[in-house]
Amino acid sequence: MADYLARLNAEQRLAVETLDGPLLVLAGAGTGKTRVLTTRFAHILLTGRAWPSQVLAVTFTNKAAREMRERVSALLGRPADGLWLGTFHALSARMLRAHAALAGLSPNFTILDTDDQIRLLRQLMEAARLDIKRWPPATLAGVIQRWKDRGLTPARVTAAEDTDFAAGQARALYADYQARLATLNAVDFGDLLLHVIELLRAQPDLLAEYRRRFRYILVDEYQDTNVAQYLWLRLLAEGHRNLCCVGDDDQSIYSWRGAEVENILRFERDFPGARIVRLETNYRSTPAILAAAAGLIAHNEGRLGKTLRPGIAAAGEKVAVVGVWDSDEEARMVGGRIEALRAEGHKLAEIAVLVRAGFQTRAFEERLLTLAIPYRIVGGLRFYERQEIRDALAYLRVLAQPADDLAFERIVNLPRRGVGETALRSLREAARAAGIPLAAAAGALLERGALRGPARAGLTGLLRDLDRWHGVLDAQGHVTAAETVLDESGYSAMWQADKSADAPGRLENLKELVRAMAEFETLGGFLDHVALVTETETDAAEDRVNLMTLHGAKGLEFDTVFLPGWEDGVFPNLRAMDAGGAKGLEEERRLAYVGLTRARVRAIVSHAAHRRIYANWQDSVPSRFLDELPEAAVVRSGAIAAGGMARIAAPPPRLAGAWELAPRPAPAAAFAAGARVFHEKFGYGTVTAAEDHRLEVAFDKAGTKRVLDGFVSAA
């Protein structure tokens, strides 16, 4: 037997060697899912069943794709080139670039990010005279995205689906939006998949070609696929049906993004004759941690059901549940324990603080900063989302694709060159009238002598510059072109002249951007990377504590995991619950399960009785998940702040602080229209409209406002 097979246990080997026909691998946390996937990949190649270019391997994150590529090449003993391995979006982009014309696009189409989408939608909504205060463009972006997640083009959205937003205008706006994207030669994230699906459906020859090419299909994190992704996979796999999906229904945490756990629950029905292999031996966590996680997840209904068996013998430390007075003390507690671990010789990189929502990392950052403990924020502010980077990218996008009006609008007056709102309005008008891009319209207007003053001078200069930069791009490549653009546009100079504290950092980021470009052969390749690879490269080599969200932690593991903020409303998150109801709560529980199972040797769960929201303090109640942890697997303790020093109370079965006795409030009673309420700032008022947690309140003194119900109390 090949030695790479000998390293697997029986269930893993079965998952690797079952090659023909549909296969679902149900892989519990820490059961060697990635090993199975990569070994299977290598096995297909090494047994000569397919060439590297004949295997399609789909992951959810670029990180997972990278890791798989590395591990496959390690197994093969050579670089794994020519693979179709990547995220759904990256693979779709690759297919779409190759057949753009069939989708009505030119191959240099732009991939818009969320920010661009929202800008575009705002324009459309303003044109439609919608009140963007009342109906935020970002909400519409969400509605459209969810339709796209479900594979719905505007024509397929029924009127019954279109009631929630702006009295049923979302569908029409969606159609406008798609039309606008077509003229911009642009696609958004959802379009990447949607266009490919439409393409495969409309072009039988193309579909047949792809089906012939991809003899084996591997899918990671199948529980997180949405309908569009499911349709995409199904189209490609339907011929030979050599489809292997790996997933864990207990780790499905992306339903808010359109993921359908049902996809995994339904696999056998979708692919009759499918085999199912369960991986249930956990080699990651101690039995104590596993017991805690298992006890928690057992409270969910609608699972496929797996029993995780510990693959590690020593019982290990119990999960610590720590109650503290307030959020400041929680940060001190976590910081203190990290210091102690460091003093004992533990590596900081093996410690993670996993929070429910991004803003929660802040408190820990501050604490670690004062303790001089190095940390990194994983998935926090992303490089390509920074203002200066997006500005620079807009310049490059205009060079790559002159029809990219969104990018053009962004840079047309940046740095200031006298092209204000008035000039821009006539530009837009001319562009719309002639059905041409803004840049082209600018040229036409200038020729006609239509503009005057600073706007004329500014635009003339910009168009001349763009023309010259095109020459630089063609003659000297994209790196030199980028340097030239940043220099000659005055953009770098703008930041050099800026005296604010973050200006030097921004200039440094711009340099970093140019450096990053050198790794790509073409400008287009680089821009695709930017659009599709949202995560920041973090040098894992440095020994730093990891701060991240629970979502961001999926697929990772650490010796020590801190899980702060286990309080009702924070975690389980209030909004997640009222958006998703009972299902929402189950997803929150799966998130908790994901968090616990990241830990190899120790997990510290904490909750605070008081949490500072902005300036004021709010009482909070321990998370219901704490009650669901089996007693045998946890040690509970309360810590009470006294004179600035944290003192750990003797560990009673339940913690001792008085705050803990507070009864859990009934699920937030939504206020109905007519209810009298009191608001910290606006005083007394009467509710005039209520939907979910959003209230419209006519205040006696402050007028009518829209507020969240958390900010008011019954009067």
Place this chain on the structure above:
DNA sequence: CTCGGCAGAATTTTT
């Protein structure tokens, strides 16, 4: 056209 100051509202997760 640009800039500075003020008012008002704010909390989820991301390919």
Place this chain on the structure above:
DNA sequence: TTCTGCCGAG
């Protein structure tokens, strides 16, 4: 507390 967006003055 922090951010964004609006408005008025220069």
